[in-house]
Amino acid sequence: MSAGDLVPAGGLPGSDLNLGPDEGLNEPLEPQLGHEYDIAPVRGKHRRREWVQLLLDALHYRRTQVGLAIFLFIVAVAVVGPYIAPHSPTEFVVAPYAKPSAIAKLGGDNLGRDVLSRALCGGRSVLILSIIATAIGMILGVSLGVVAGSARAAIDEGIMRLLDVLLAFPSIVFVLLMVSVLGPRLWLIVLTVGITAAPRIARVVHGCTQEVKERDFVVAAESLGVSRLKIAFTEILPNISSPLMVEGGLRLTSSVAIIASLSFLGFGLQPPAADWGLMVNENRVGLIVQPYSVFVPVALIAILTIGVNLATDGIAHAMIGIGRDTGSA
Amino acid sequence: MSRIILTVKDLEIVLDPSGVEVDHEISFELVEGEVLGLVGESASGKTTAATSLLNFQRRGAKIAGGSIHIDDRDVLALGASQLRQLRGGVISYVPQDPGSALNPALRIGLQLREVLEDHGFGDSDAERRTRVEEMMAEVLLPSTKEFLRRYTHQLSGGQQQRVVLAMAFSCRPKVIVLDEPTTGLDVTTQAHVLNTIRDLVTAHGVAAVYVTHDLAVVAELANRIAVMYAGRLVEIGPAAELFAGASHPYTRRLLHAVPALTGRRTLEGIPGFAPRPGYRSAGCAFAPRCSYAVAQCSAEMPPEETVGQMHRVRCWRHEEVRAQAPVLAQKDDSSLESSGEAGLVTVRGVSAWYGSKEILHDIDITLRARECLALVGESGSGKTTLARCIAGLHHFRIEGDIDFQGKALPRLAGGRPRAIRHAIQYVFQNPYSALNPRKTVAQILSQPLQIFFDYTRDQREDRLAEVLALVSLDETLLSRYPDQLSGGERQRVAIARALAADPTVLICDEVTSWLDVSVQASIVQLLVRLQNEIGLCMLFVTHNLALIRSIAYDVAVMSEGRIVEYGPTDDVLADPQVEYTRRLLADTPTIEAALFKT
Numbered sequence: 001m002s003a004g005d006l007v008p009a010g011g012l013p014g015s016d017l018n019l020g021p022d023e024g025l026n027e028p029l030e031p032q033l034g035h036e037y038d039i040a041p042v043r044g045k046h047r048r049r050e051w052v053q054l055l056l057d058a059l060h061y062r063r064t065q066v067g068l069a070i071f072l073f074i075v076a077v078a079v080v081g082p083y084i085a086p087h088s089p090t091e092f093v094v095a096p097y098a099k100p101s102a103i104a105k106l107g108g109d110n111l112g113r114d115v116l117s118r119a120l121c122g123g124r125s126v127l128i129l130s131i132i133a134t135a136i137g138m139i140l141g142v143s144l145g146v147v148a149g150s151a152r153a154a155i156d157e158g159i160m161r162l163l164d165v166l167l168a169f170p171s172i173v174f175v176l177l178m179v180s181v182l183g184p185r186l187w188l189i190v191l192t193v194g195i196t197a198a199p200r201i202a203r204v205v206h207g208c209t210q211e212v213k214e215r216d217f218v219v220a221a222e223s224l225g226v227s228r229l230k231i232a233f234t235e236i237l238p239n240i241s242s243p244l245m246v247e248g249g250l251r252l253t254s255s256v257a258i259i260a261s262l263s264f265l266g267f268g269l270q271p272p273a274a275d276w277g278l279m280v281n282e283n284r285v286g287l288i289v290q291p292y293s294v295f296v297p298v299a300l301i302a303i304l305t306i307g308v309n310l311a312t313d314g315i316a317h318a319m320i321g322i323g324r325d326t327g328s329a
Numbered sequence: 330m331s332r333i334i335l336t337v338k339d340l341e342i343v344l345d346p347s348g349v350e351v352d353h354e355i356s357f358e359l360v361e362g363e364v365l366g367l368v369g370e371s372a373s374g375k376t377t378a379a380t381s382l383l384n385f386q387r388r389g390a391k392i393a394g395g396s397i398h399i400d401d402r403d404v405l406a407l408g409a410s411q412l413r414q415l416r417g418g419v420i421s422y423v424p425q426d427p428g429s430a431l432n433p434a435l436r437i438g439l440q441l442r443e444v445l446e447d448h449g450f451g452d453s454d455a456e457r458r459t460r461v462e463e464m465m466a467e468v469l470l471p472s473t474k475e476f477l478r479r480y481t482h483q484l485s486g487g488q489q490q491r492v493v494l495a496m497a498f499s500c501r502p503k504v505i506v507l508d509e510p511t512t513g514l515d516v517t518t519q520a521h522v523l524n525t526i527r528d529l530v531t532a533h534g535v536a537a538v539y540v541t542h543d544l545a546v547v548a549e550l551a552n553r554i555a556v557m558y559a560g561r562l563v564e565i566g567p568a569a570e571l572f573a574g575a576s577h578p579y580t581r582r583l584l585h586a587v588p589a590l591t592g593r594r595t596l597e598g599i600p601g602f603a604p605r606p607g608y609r610s611a612g613c614a615f616a617p618r619c620s621y622a623v624a625q626c627s628a629e630m631p632p633e634e635t636v637g638q639m640h641r642v643r644c645w646r647h648e649e650v651r652a653q654a655p656v657l658a659q660k661d662d663s664s665l666e667s668s669g670e671a672g673l674v675t676v677r678g679v680s681a682w683y684g685s686k687e688i689l690h691d692i693d694i695t696l697r698a699r700e701c702l703a704l705v706g707e708s709g710s711g712k713t714t715l716a717r718c719i720a721g722l723h724h725f726r727i728e729g730d731i732d733f734q735g736k737a738l739p740r741l742a743g744g745r746p747r748a749i750r751h752a753i754q755y756v757f758q759n760p761y762s763a764l765n766p767r768k769t770v771a772q773i774l775s776q777p778l779q780i781f782f783d784y785t786r787d788q789r790e791d792r793l794a795e796v797l798a799l800v801s802l803d804e805t806l807l808s809r810y811p812d813q814l815s816g817g818e819r820q821r822v823a824i825a826r827a828l829a830a831d832p833t834v835l836i837c838d839e840v841t842s843w844l845d846v847s848v849q850a851s852i853v854q855l856l857v858r859l860q861n862e863i864g865l866c867m868l869f870v871t872h873n874l875a876l877i878r879s880i881a882y883d884v885a886v887m888s889e890g891r892i893v894e895y896g897p898t899d900d901v902l903a904d905p906q907v908e909y910t911r912r913l914l915a916d917t918p919t920i921e922a923a924l925f926k927t
Contacts, residue, residue: 215762215763216757216758216759216762216763217762217763217764217765219722219757220755220757220763220823220826221776222722222742222743223720223721223722223742223750223754223755224742224750224776224777224780224781224830225742225743225745225747225750225780226776226780235765238765238767238768239765239766239767
């Protein structure tokens with residue numbers, strides 16, 4: 001037997017992404033696999049809701065702090081931007097592709113509008129649309145995943161295979177298809193982006209549900225005669241909130257990317273509205289002459305994605321307990 | 330006297346950043362071929378002490394003082410690479426769960442050879458191959474090519490543990506640390522593994538430390554026993570001497586908690602729980618749970634005193650404690666009586682399947698009102714399946730008749746009318762998964778009340794208090810979440826949930842197998858009391874024959890999906906009719922059997 005066999009029974013961190021998230025969090029000195037014995041619990045500790053505790057744990061990681069700071073910065077830009085913008089986003093203030101000057105600090109765009117003002121005003125749409133789309137995806141995905149995971153085998157198979165079909169379409173192609181058939185309407189974009197996110201969320205939820213479903217408390221509820229649907233939403237769902245948060249973050253990132261891409265392709269917000277994706281498209285011809293007009297919106301979108309990704313990553317780390325401080329008793 | 334191999338002196342282990350004491354002043358010596366049983370409840374620091382013999386600490390703990398010597402080698406002074414050679418070579422470790430100790434992706438033959446290669450054992454592959462064959466023979470496993478090509482999942486639990494033992498012994502270590510190696514196994518497999526360990530230890534003159542919470546398991550195996558409580562050795566002495574003249578109140582309580590196969594010794598749990606590190610008092614940590622405690626106990630740590638040959642104890646009142654009649658001599662001759670009532674649940678000619686595999690064959694049992702039937706058998710004998718069939722939790726094919734109060738029971742709980750659903754309640758084996766971690770105790774207990782009864786809010790609260798009182802839990806627990814409860818408290822909540830439905834039949838599926846013996850005893854005490862007070866009809870499923878004597882009037886012994894013996898408990902235990910029951914009895918470890926042997 002080598003030293004490798006002496007890894008604590010709880011296993012190496014990172015090996016249990018799908019386990020109940022807080023199992024063993026407080027018991028570093030007790031066996032965590034196989035038999036557990038009567039462990040004197042830590043008493044009187046103030047108890048928070050699981051996802052709140054998870055967020056607090058996640059905040060200990062530098063990547064969460066940085067990610068959250070970036071995300072909040074972008075949100076601040078999007079929310080406060082329109083009020084501090086020096087000009088109206090649709091006002092012609094300088095010559096097309098004018099160099100930065102006192103009037104337009106970041107120069108002008110293809111029609112001579114102020115790039116700074118347009119950048120400050122153009123974040124709201126991306127942010128709101130992608131958040132709503134993610135929310136729709138979460139609601140759809142979680143419902144389908146939990147229902148499929150806890151339903152009879154036939155229903156389970158039916159739902160999951162249908163979702164697989166949807167999953168086979170690249171998201172952007174699916175959204176483009178719908179938009180080109182029904183026209184570039186905002187509600188349609190939000191809805192279709194949400195729909196494309198749903199199968200991915202459903203898969204994660206489905207997997208977690210299958211695992212929680214085997215636990216005795218679910219069987220206990222079943223033996224009392226609680227209906228399957230009620231078991232799914234009151235017994236199972238609260239036990240998978242941690243992986244859900246991580247998945248939500250990842251889906252938000254991809255929604256931002258898709259919605260920005262759609263605007264760039266001309267299917268999102270229509271001119272003369274200010275929108276980061278749209279700005280990239282409008283100004284790409286003048287990229288060499290006036291790089292700010294393209295570079296600024298691109299950078300903002302990139303920063304937003306990176307921020308959300310970092311924060312999500314931190315939450316995922318907190319969930320599986322990488323580098324968890326175990327010393328406090 | 331043989332040569333001393335392992336010397337541990339004043340070992341001290343603390344939690345890393347906080348410096349909170351985990352283990353303190355642990356000192357003992359081991360000679361060749363000696364087995365030391367390290368016994369204590371959870372959170373007593375026994376595993377921490379045992380793994381530190383390999384100079385290994387779990388994340389968050391570190392060795393703060395003391396010394397460990399194997400022969401003349403100072404284990405704590407070794408560097409990382411020397412330590413790697415030491416571990417598995419000179420001292421090896423057998424963990425609790427063999428399933429997680431073996432690599433599921435590698436064939437066992439390769440894993441066995443790897444250990445030898447890592448420690449430079451033997452000069453050639455052929456030599457190492459021979460050694461592997463030798464070891465497999467010693468642990469009574471086949472060493473055929475076919476067997477060595479198997480993966481972990483293709484072995485049974487007992488076989489896995491024997492492979493791990495083969496690994497641990499393969500480099501001819503001088504010391505071996507066994508950390509509850511049989512806890513997950515049923516009695517028969519446990520008996521085999523214990524025999525293997527005993528043979529290996531005597532054959533190779535290895536010094537062994539065997540960590541367990543169950544005195545009965547080490548009674549036969551260990552020469553000496555060390556009892557740990559709250560990070561200290563409270564008593565250490567030769568096994569026979571310790572059983573006859575236990576001088577620490579805690580040792581006596583542990584002995585009381587071990588069920589006896591012969592004679593009906595009253596089973597007594599230890600109320601409360603062992604304090605975890607950082608929550609221990611300045612004096613004797615056992616004082617709050619001790620019936621001998623005086624003011625001095627909680628104020629001052631008692632010194633270690635020698636009371637017999639190699640027998641040391643740490644208690645202010647050890648003389649009075651020692652003067653008490655030995656625990657093992659106490660007998661309780663009251664015997665259970667049959668209720669004489671008619672059958673409440675009758676199972677006739679029942680067969681059940683898992684998928685296409687038939688696992689229950691033609692079962693006939695009767696649960697009489699106000700009486701307990703014990704269902705005993707090895708794992709895989711079908712006892713849980715039978716219990717689940719009655720509870721309506723078996724989702725596969727069932728044939729035959731299961732009647733409740735003379736009427737046929739619908740197969741699944743969901744299809745049963747409310748009146749029947751509440752009458753038959755099920756308590757699960759594992760209290761750690763039986764309670765929803767996201768619900769408070771109040772929410773958990775309210776669930777059956779909301780489903781089965783139309784109570785007003787006040788009535789419901791009264792009923793909650795009533796049910797909690799039945800299982801001897803405090804009302805303050807209502808706002809707690811399951812992870813804020815100890816294992817014993819969780820199992821009590823699970824029992825309370827079943828009682829909340831006001832059942833007439835209670836099915837207990839191995840409800841004590843995940844718990845310490847001390848807690849097991851108090852749960853059995855509770856079930857006996859409930860049966861007397863409420864007049865419950867009970868099906869008590871277990872693999873431990875020693876447990877049933879104090880609770881069940883009848884016993885049904887199961888093997889391979891059939892009932893092989895069925896009758897009054899006293900008769901079956903006194904004069905088993907079939908070979909299988911006799912074997913089960915012989916395999917059940919008890920302290921009495923161990924003493925009788927020596």
